[in-house]
Amino acid sequence: METKKENPEKKSSSSSSSKKKKGLEIEGYPVEGLSIGGQETCVIFPSLKMAFDIGRCPQRAISQEFLFISHGHMDHIGGLPMYVATRGLYNMKPPTVIVPKSIKENVEKLFEVHRAMDHSELKHNLIGLDVGEELQLRKDLKVRAFRTCHVIASQGYIVYSVKQKLKQEYVGLSGNEIKSLKLSGVEITYTITSPEIAFTGDTTSDFIIDPNNSDVLRARILVMESTFVNDSMTVEHARDYGHTHLSEIVSHADRFENKAILLIHFSARYERDEIQAAVLALPPSLASRVFALTEGI
Ligand SMILES: [Zn+2]
Numbered sequence: 026m027e028t029k030k031e032n033p034e035k036k037s038s039s040s041s042s043s044k045k046k047k048g049l050e051i052e053g054y055p056v057e058g059l060s061i062g063g064q065e066t067c068v069i070f071p072s073l074k075m076a077f078d079i080g081r082c083p084q085r086a087i088s089q090e091f092l093f094i095s096h097g098h099m100d101h102i103g104g105l106p107m108y109v110a111t112r113g114l115y116n117m118k119p120p121t122v123i124v125p126k127s128i129k130e131n132v133e134k135l136f137e138v139h140r141a142m143d144h145s146e147l148k149h150n151l152i153g154l155d156v157g158e159e160l161q162l163r164k165d166l167k168v169r170a171f172r173t174c175h176v177i178a179s180q181g182y183i184v185y186s187v188k189q190k191l192k193q194e195y196v197g198l199s200g201n202e203i204k205s206l207k208l209s210g211v212e213i214t215y216t217i218t219s220p221e222i223a224f225t226g227d228t229t230s231d232f233i234i235d236p237n238n239s240d241v242l243r244a245r246i247l248v249m250e251s252t253f254v255n256d257s258m259t260v261e262h263a264r265d266y267g268h269t270h271l272s273e274i275v276s277h278a279d280r281f282e283n284k285a286i287l288l289i290h291f292s293a294r295y296e297r298d299e300i301q302a303a304v305l306a307l308p309p310s311l312a313s314r315v316f317a318l319t320e321g322i
């Protein structure tokens with residue numbers, strides 16, 4: 026028989042606050058998780074209940090209701106069954122898992138194999154999303170997949186905030202007047218969508234010059250891979266393996282309109298100091314808004 030465990034969200038506040046100290050806060054969003062190339066990537070936005078990729082399954086990922094998978098490499102998807110199983114074990118709501126449409130069938134098979142082995146339900150809502158397709162996550166949030174360039178099928182995700190605003194001509198009317206206009210069928214609001222977070226997963230720098238990806242470069246926070254950071258590896262090497270070199274980010278610096286850029290997926294060859302030195306050496310237009318996720322390095 027399955028043993029139900031207590032939801033980790035209900036643990037004492039002291040343990041959760043000590044965990045929070047580990048994370049970053051960027052543009053008002055707490056950011057947690059870790060990302061090391063070839064080992065594991067999981068970037069978490071707890072205030073949105075979202076995680077991007079899940080190479081292993083960090084404890085903090087389990088509390089997130091939405092999980093976005095960029096591609097099928099093990100360092101990005103290996104923790105998926107564990108994530109779903111652990112939420113089941115804690116009796117938490119089945120998560121929504123968004124994957125590239127091209128791998129959806131294989132992900133379904135993966136869960137079938139795990140169900141056959143452990144006789145649990147592994148409840149979740151699996152959604153395949155193609156490049157350019159959108160999904161409404163909540164009334165005020167939607168996501169769109171965008172094209173990235175890796176050695177296997179891959180995609181990134183843009184999360185948009187969706188807000189209803191009162192049309193200018195109705196500003197200043199009383200509550201009752203607005204209510205009666207609304208009841209009479211007049212469209213009194215308009216919708217503002219703004220790109221909040223973009224997550225690339227693994228990709229060459231080619232996604233930057235794709236004209237369809239302009240919202241990626243406008244998102245408030247861009248979470249972008251930068252597997253290689255200095256001259257110890259060449260740009261050619263990065264491109265051959267479907268990755269980005271920090272020097273390419275520098276070359277494209279004027280294209281990024283993002284308020285903040287979080288670099289992830291550093292090669293395991295680097296020490297934390299080396300990464301920090303490379304970030305400190307960035308030109309001022311980037312240095313003032315670039316963060317590096319070095320947790321676990
Ligand atoms: Zn990777």
Ligand SMILES: [Zn+2]
Pocket residue numbers: 096098175227
């Ligand atoms: Zn990869």
